[in-house]
Amino acid sequence: MARQGNFYWGSLFLLLGFVGFISLPAEAAVKKYQFDIQVKNVSRLCHAKPIVTVNGMFPGPTIYVREGDNVLINVTNHAQYNMSIHWHGLKQFRNGWADGPAYITQCPIKTGHSYTYNFNVTGQRGTLWWHAHILWLRATVYGAIVIMPKEGTPFPFPQPYREATLILGEWWNTDVEEVVRQGNNLGLPPQMSDAHTINGKPGPLFPCSEKHTYVMEVEQGKTYLLRIINAALNDELFFAIAGHNMTVVEIDAVYTKPFTTQALLIAPGQTTNVLVQADQVAGRYFMATRPFMDVPLAIDNKTATAILQYKGIPNTVLPILPQLPAPNDTTFAMSYNKKLKSLNSPQFPANIPLKVDRHLFYTIGLGMNPCPTCQNGTQLTASLNNITFVMPRIGLLQAHYFSLKGVFRTDFPDRPPIPFNYTGAPLTANLGTSLGTRLSKISFNSTVELVLQDTNLLTVESHPFHLHGYNFFVVGTGVGNFDPAKDPAKFNLVDPPERNTIGVPTGGWTAIRFKADNPGVWFMHCHLELHTMWGLKMAFVVEDGKGPNQSVLPPPKDLPTC
Structure with missing residues (x-):
């Protein structure tokens, strides 16, 4: 290299x-x-x-x-x-x-x-x-x-001949910050993207883009490792390669029990490693991606493509398109996610917390607030447990480390203020949404179970949540309202997938567990940039421990100032 x-x-x-x-x-x-x-x-x-x-x-x-x-x-x-x-x-x-x-x-x-x-x-x-x-x-x-891996540590799957990285993204023809400004002025979502991309390129299905196509050359009979990343701002994506199966071996930098699939689902923020064998008739095959959206919301639904090309095949050969799941194929999405399991081997164990010290239940809500400065007079908002997060003007970690008063509060509620039928008939009220920079304080080394519950406030929708500073185990997921009396009995406490970003299903719930052994201030937010902008975020303050290596390190001298 x-x-x-x-x-x-x-x-x-x-x-x-x-x-x-x-x-x-x-x-x-x-x-x-x-x-x-x-x-x-x-x-x-x-x-x-x-x-x-x-x-x-x-x-x-x-x-x-x-x-x-x-x-x-x-x-x-x-x-x-x-x-x-x-x-x-x-x-x-x-x-x-x-x-x-x-x-x-x-x-x-x-x-x-x-x-x-x-x-x-x-x-x-x-x-x-x-x-x-x-x-x-x-x-x-x-x-x-x-x-x-460390030198001398092999992959826990067949050694690939070569590898490539595929980053899935979105493209706007105009300045994206100007698009956001216009949307905020109207109190509406910004204009959707004009294209999806693979390694920054939309592929030949878009106008004027013949030269903007990523091509990966392979040799007959060889095995390749593809490192796939969803960098899109607002879309969960399907991905497939025409004529070729993929074997999933890793998600979010954690090895998984291998399984074979013709297509995969990847949410914004997630990564997936797959093995692909170049075992088909030598030719040119499209690798393709397009969004998964199982509710009637406007999205950029065009397909971005790249080309997997066998060595010696001329560029004049027309590529074959793969069969991607339908854009609203919830059945495929749920089935695919159920196949994801931690490897849980002696060398790579899954250390799932079996005893829970702190039970948290967070509802995910969208809403509409009055906005005198917006053209429509209203503005879309988002909340966790009916709290729309307000960004501070100074780094929260600095405020925590130096004990600065008045920057944030540590009274983020463990559960919503008003229980209701979360996924029943659509609700248009905000149920008392409030603004605030409110954090949840977690004791060092305590174990946390967090249930993220989608709601039908305005609409149900899938939400990919990312927790900074930690991996977590996805011990359960389901459709409808979480039932604390029955659903925990069905949790996977043997080999659940370990991730840093998880999709909460449309009109459903996801339960995660983690051990709070990393002191500091750690952000948690929806990885749909649109929802993060509207306030669908919060942060945990994990307290220092009593040991010599259990407290936040001092800040660097060149830390930026506000």
């Missing part, structure tokens, strides 16, 4: 359309990267437009590290927007200062300023990703993180 400056240019072979081996130092090391945030003109459909990029690349550079490495990433902001970068899925043990969400663990990096993210990769290996965590800038500011 070619090297330039402090970068491993692992994405170079993706831009060329080929797959390459990864060569990393044998032992854990310090890895240094330089991220320059800048604006660059990029064309993806019929015209070029300026977008915010990292090092002029879209998608941004892939970070290659090995388990045990120390990583230093200096981010210099040359764009007109304030910036912060989140390293999605990295646990950042005791080190929330490197987590990245603006006004949660840091103030953003101002234009013309720099900040060095300094973190260790401990006890994790697999596919994660990084993205902007302020405004809607992650529409173009994102890239992959590939964590190789």
